[in-house]
Amino acid sequence: xxxxxxxxxxxxxxxxxxxxxxxxxxxxxxxxxxxxxxxxxxxxxxxxxxxxxxxxxxxxxxxxxxxxxxxxxxxxxxxxxxxxxxxxxxxxxxxxxxxxxxxxxxxxxxxxxxxxxxxxxxxxxxxxxxxxxxxxxxxxxxxxxxxxxxxxxxxxxxxxxxxxxxxxxxxxxxxxxxxxxxxxxxxxxxxxxxxxxxxxxxxxxxxxxxxxxxxxxxxxxxxxxxxxxxxxxxxxxxxxxxxx
Amino acid sequence: xxxxxxxxxxxxxxxxxxxxxxxxxxxxxxxxxxxxxxxxxxxxxxxxxxxxxxxxxxxxxxxxxxxxxxxxxxxxxxxxxxxxxxxxxxxxxxxxxxxxxxxxxxxxxxxxxxxxxxxxxxxxxxxxxxxxxxxxxxxxxxxxxxxxxxxxxxxxxxxxxxxxxxxxxxxxxxxxxxxxxxxxxxxxxxxxxxxxxxxxxxxxxxxxxxxxxxxxxxxxxxxxxxxxxxxxxxxxxxxxxxxxxxxxxxxxxxxxxxxxxxxxxxxxxxxxxxxxxxxxxxxxxxxxxxxxxxxxxxxxxxxxxxxxxxxxxxxxxxxxxxxxxxxxxxxxxxxxxxxxxxxxxxxxxxxxxxxxxxxxxxxxxxxxxxxxxxxxxxxxxxxxxxxxxxxxxxxxxxxxxxxxxxxxxxxxxxxxxxxxxxxxxxxxxxxxxxxxxxxxxxxxxxx
Numbered sequence: 001x002x003x004x005x006x007x008x009x010x011x012x013x014x015x016x017x018x019x020x021x022x023x024x025x026x027x028x029x030x031x032x033x034x035x036x037x038x039x040x041x042x043x044x045x046x047x048x049x050x051x052x053x054x055x056x057x058x059x060x061x062x063x064x065x066x067x068x069x070x071x072x073x074x075x076x077x078x079x080x081x082x083x084x085x086x087x088x089x090x091x092x093x094x095x096x097x098x099x100x101x102x103x104x105x106x107x108x109x110x111x112x113x114x115x116x117x118x119x120x121x122x123x124x125x126x127x128x129x130x131x132x133x134x135x136x137x138x139x140x141x142x143x144x145x146x147x148x149x150x151x152x153x154x155x156x157x158x159x160x161x162x163x164x165x166x167x168x169x170x171x172x173x174x175x176x177x178x179x180x181x182x183x184x185x186x187x188x189x190x191x192x193x194x195x196x197x198x199x200x201x202x203x204x205x206x207x208x209x210x211x212x213x214x215x216x217x218x219x220x221x222x223x224x225x226x227x228x229x230x231x232x233x234x235x236x237x238x239x240x241x242x243x244x
Numbered sequence: 245x246x247x248x249x250x251x252x253x254x255x256x257x258x259x260x261x262x263x264x265x266x267x268x269x270x271x272x273x274x275x276x277x278x279x280x281x282x283x284x285x286x287x288x289x290x291x292x293x294x295x296x297x298x299x300x301x302x303x304x305x306x307x308x309x310x311x312x313x314x315x316x317x318x319x320x321x322x323x324x325x326x327x328x329x330x331x332x333x334x335x336x337x338x339x340x341x342x343x344x345x346x347x348x349x350x351x352x353x354x355x356x357x358x359x360x361x362x363x364x365x366x367x368x369x370x371x372x373x374x375x376x377x378x379x380x381x382x383x384x385x386x387x388x389x390x391x392x393x394x395x396x397x398x399x400x401x402x403x404x405x406x407x408x409x410x411x412x413x414x415x416x417x418x419x420x421x422x423x424x425x426x427x428x429x430x431x432x433x434x435x436x437x438x439x440x441x442x443x444x445x446x447x448x449x450x451x452x453x454x455x456x457x458x459x460x461x462x463x464x465x466x467x468x469x470x471x472x473x474x475x476x477x478x479x480x481x482x483x484x485x486x487x488x489x490x491x492x493x494x495x496x497x498x499x500x501x502x503x504x505x506x507x508x509x510x511x512x513x514x515x516x517x518x519x520x521x522x523x524x525x526x527x528x529x530x531x532x533x534x535x536x537x538x539x540x541x542x543x544x545x546x547x548x549x550x551x552x553x554x555x556x557x558x559x560x561x562x563x564x565x566x567x568x569x570x571x572x573x574x575x576x577x578x579x580x581x582x583x584x585x586x587x588x589x590x591x592x593x594x595x596x597x598x599x600x601x602x603x604x605x606x607x608x609x610x611x612x613x614x615x616x617x618x619x620x621x622x623x624x625x626x627x628x629x630x631x632x633x634x635x636x637x638x639x640x641x642x643x644x645x646x647x648x649x650x651x652x653x654x655x656x657x658x659x660x661x662x663x664x665x666x667x668x669x670x671x672x673x674x675x676x677x678x679x680x681x682x683x684x685x686x687x688x689x690x691x
C-alpha cells in the first residue's frame with residue numbers, strides 16, 4: 001500500500017501538566033544471560049552506558065548482538081540479572097510485577113518494528129488502550145487519543161483498524177500510542193524496518209520532532225546507517241558488549 | 245484496565261475468529277442442552293413415578309383411618325388397623341399441630357343407595373343402558389366419599405374426564421371408573437357419563453323388627469370421572485354432602501341395624517407431611533395419638549433409590565458432555581494464547597499487569613460460557629418440551645394422564661446457565677494464567 005505524504009502537526013501537550021523531561025540512563029556492568037548451564041547464552045556481558053536526559057542514541061550492531069535485550073531491559077520488559085540499570089531515578093533491578101508494569105505505563109513509550117498494534121481495535125482505540133491501562137477516564141482518553149492521532153496526521157483515519165492502514169500510518173499510530181502517557185524515554189526497535197525509504201524518512205522525522213518537542217530521551221535500535229546518523233550518539237553493541 | 249475494556253477486548257477477540265467461536269459455543273450449547281434436557285426429563289419422570297405410587301396425590305401423603313393402630317403398623321406401608329376408634333375434631337387438631345405436618349384433610353365416607361340413569365334425566369349411550377330403559381335400573385349400594393374438594397391438590401385424586409364437583413355443591417358428583425364398569429360402559433371413554441343424573445338415598449334406620457330404613461333422597465349430576473384413593477367408594481362429593489348423610493343417619497332410631505351408625509366425625513384423614521423424609525416421623529406421631537395409618541413410604545424410598553441411580557447416570561452423561569464442551573473452551577483459549585503471544589507482549593509493554601491479561605481471557609471464557617449456557621438451557625427446555633409432547637401423545641393413546649415437562653423453575657434455568665459459566669471459567673483458568681504469565685519480552689523480536 002502506497003503511503004500518502006503527510007504534514008506533521010504540533011503534538012498536543014497534556015493540559016495542566018508541565019512538558020515532561022527526558023530521563024537519564026545509567027548502566028553499569030549490566031549482564032543478562034538466556035538459558036542455563038550448557039544452554040546458556042550471554043546476551044549482555046557487563047556493559048556500561050550513559051545516556052543523558054533528553055538524549056538521542058542509536059543502538060547498532062549485528063543480529064544477536066544484544067541490542068533488543070538491552071532495549072527490553074531499558075523498557076522494563078525483562079528484569080536485569082546483574083549490574084545496575086537506572087532510568088531517571090528508578091532502579092529497574094529493584095522492580096518487579098506490578099511496579100515494573102507501572103514503570104512501563106508511566107515512564108516508557110515503545111515503538112516496535114512490527115508496530116505492535118492490536119488489530120482488534122481501531123487506531124483510536126489502540127491509543128485509548130494505553131490510556132485505559134494508565135487509569136485515565138473514558139472521556140479524557142477519547143479526547144487525548146483524538147489529539148494525538150491528529151498530531152501525527154491521522155485525524156481522518158482514526159476509526160480504521162490497523163489492517164486497513166499502510167505501514168507508515170500504522171507506525172504513526174504506534175508513535176501516537178507511545179506518546180499517550182507522556183513517556184520520559186521513548187524506545188524504538190527498528191522503527192523503520194518495515195517501511196519503504198520515503199515513509200521511513202517521514203516516520204524518523206516524526207520521532208525526532210516528538211523527541212525535540214516533548215523533551216524525552218530517544219533510544220533507537222537500528223541496522224540502518226542512515227537512521228543511526230541522525231542520532232546524537234551511536235553506540236555499537238557486539239557479542240553483548242559495547243564496542244564503540 | 246476496566247471490566248468494560250476487558251469485555252470489549254474479549255468480544256472483539258471472539259469475533260475475530262468466528263468459526264472457532266461458533267464451534268466452541270455450539271459445543272457448550274449442546275453440552276448444556278443435553279444436561280438440561282436430561283435433568284428436566286429425569287426430574288419429571290421421578291415426580292411422575294412417585295406421583296403414581298402415591299396415586300396422584302402428594303408424595304408425602306399419609307392416610308389415617310378411624311381405627312387404633314396395630315403394634316406393627318410402622319413397619320408396613322399398608323394399613324394395619326386394630327379396633328375402631330372415632331376420629332374427632334380434637335384428634336384432627338392434635339394431628340394438625342404435630343411437627344412436620346403440612347396439612348390435614350378430613351374425609352367422611354357414608355353408605356348410599358344410588359340409582360343410575362335412565363331414571364336420571366340424561367341417558368347413558370350404551371346398548372345395555374338403552375335396553376335397561378325398558379325396565380327399572382339396578383340400584384347400587386356403594387360408599388360415597390366426601391372430602392374438602394377445595395384442597396384437591398392435597399388428595400390422591402386424578403381427574404380423568406370433566407371436572408370435580410364445586411367445593412360445597414350438594415348437586416354435583418364425580419364417579420370412578422368402577423361406576424362405569426358397573427354400568428358396562430367403556431372405561432376408556434369416561435366422558436359418556438358426564439351430564440347424567442344419579443339419584444341417591446342416604447339410609448336412616450327406623451326399626452329393628454320389622455327392619456325398616458327410610459331414605460334422604462337427592463339427585464346429583466355427574467360432572468367428572470376420577471381415579472381416587474381417598475377412601476373406598478365410587479362416588480366423590482364435597483364433604484358437606486356426606487356430613488348431611490351422617491346427620492340424617494344419626495337422627496334415626498336404634499343401632500343402625502346392618503348399617504352401623506357413623507359415630508365417628510370422620511372416617512379418615514389425609515395428612516401431608518412437610519417432606520418425604522418426614523413421612524415416617526409423622527406416621528410415628530399419629531400412631532402415638534392412637535390412629536392407624538398407611539403410606540407408601542417404604543415403596544417410595546425403595547423406588548427413589550433406583551430413580552436416584554437413573555438420575556446420576558443421566559446427569560453424569562450430561563455433565564460429561566458439558567465437561568467435554570468446556571475442554572473445548574480451554575483448547576480454543578490455549579490456541580488463542582499461542583496466537584496472541586505478541587499481542588499479549590505488546591499489551592504488557594504498554595503497561596498491562598498480569599491481572600489485566602488474566603481478566604481478558606477469563607472474560608472471553610465467561611462470554612462463551614454465558615452465550616453457550618443460555619442457548620443450551622433454551623435448547624434443553626425445548627428438547628424436553630418436544631419429548632413431553634411425544635410422551636404425552638403415547639400416554640394419552642394408552643388412556644393415561646399426560647406429563648408436564650414445561651414446568652421448569654427459574655432456579656433450574658439459572659442453575660443451568662450459572663453452572664455452565666462456572667465450568668467455562670474453570671476451563672479458562674489455565675489458559676488465562678498461561679497468558680498472564682507470558683513475558684512482556686515477547687513484544688520485541690530477537691536478541
